[in-house]
Amino acid sequence: xxxxxxxxxxxxxxxxxxxxxxxxxxxxxxxxxxxxxxxxxxxxxxxxxxxxxxxxxxxxxxxxxxxxxxxxxxxxxxxxxxxxxxxxxxxxxxxxxxxxxxxxxxxxxxxxxxxx
Ligand SMILES: [Zn+2]
Ligand SMILES: [Zn+2]
Numbered sequence: 403x404x405x406x407x408x409x410x411x412x413x414x415x416x417x418x419x420x421x422x423x424x425x426x427x428x429x430x431x432x433x434x435x436x437x438x439x440x441x442x443x444x445x446x447x448x449x450x451x452x453x454x455x456x457x458x459x460x461x462x463x464x465x466x467x468x469x470x471x472x473x474x475x476x477x478x479x480x481x482x483x484x485x486x487x488x489x490x491x492x493x494x495x496x497x498x499x500x501x502x503x504x505x506x507x508x509x510x511x512x513x514x515x516x517x518x
Contacts, residue, residue: 413437419469420446420460420477422453430492430503433463434477449477475503483509 415435420442423429436442442460450457463470480487482502492503493510497518504510 416442417463418442418445418460419463419466419474420449421458422450422455423458424453424455428494429458430494431469431474432477433474445477472501474501481505481509483513 415437417433418436419431419433421429421431434442434445436445442462446457446460449455475482475492478487481492481504483504486505492505493507495502495504495510495518496514500518502513504513
């Protein structure tokens with residue numbers, strides 16, 4: 403997934419947060435790296451198009467205040483239980499204090515059973 407452009411000086415990467423709504427109506431937040439606003443916009447829009455998601459907002463993580471201390475899953479990340487890549491509708495952990503998301507309810511239940 404990672405594309406690298408050969409260059410002597412790499413632009414510093416900022417952490418960004420993006421909130422999507424999936425076709426089922428649930429909202430979830432992802433983080434990703436991009437050097438600037440336009441790059442971030444490209445990342446957000448192409449991901450939204452590919453996964454058929456609605457973009458609610460995106461912003462630089464260090465400017466996000468209330469969201470700052472939370473570690474969100476990476477955009478296009480993997481299920482923390484089975485390591486499969488996420489589809490468009492991740493299953494959030496049923497424990498309210500837990501930020502993990504899963505590829506399926508089966509993985510979520512096994513994680514809850516083992517970790518909570
Ligand atoms: Zn899984
Ligand atoms: Zn959990």
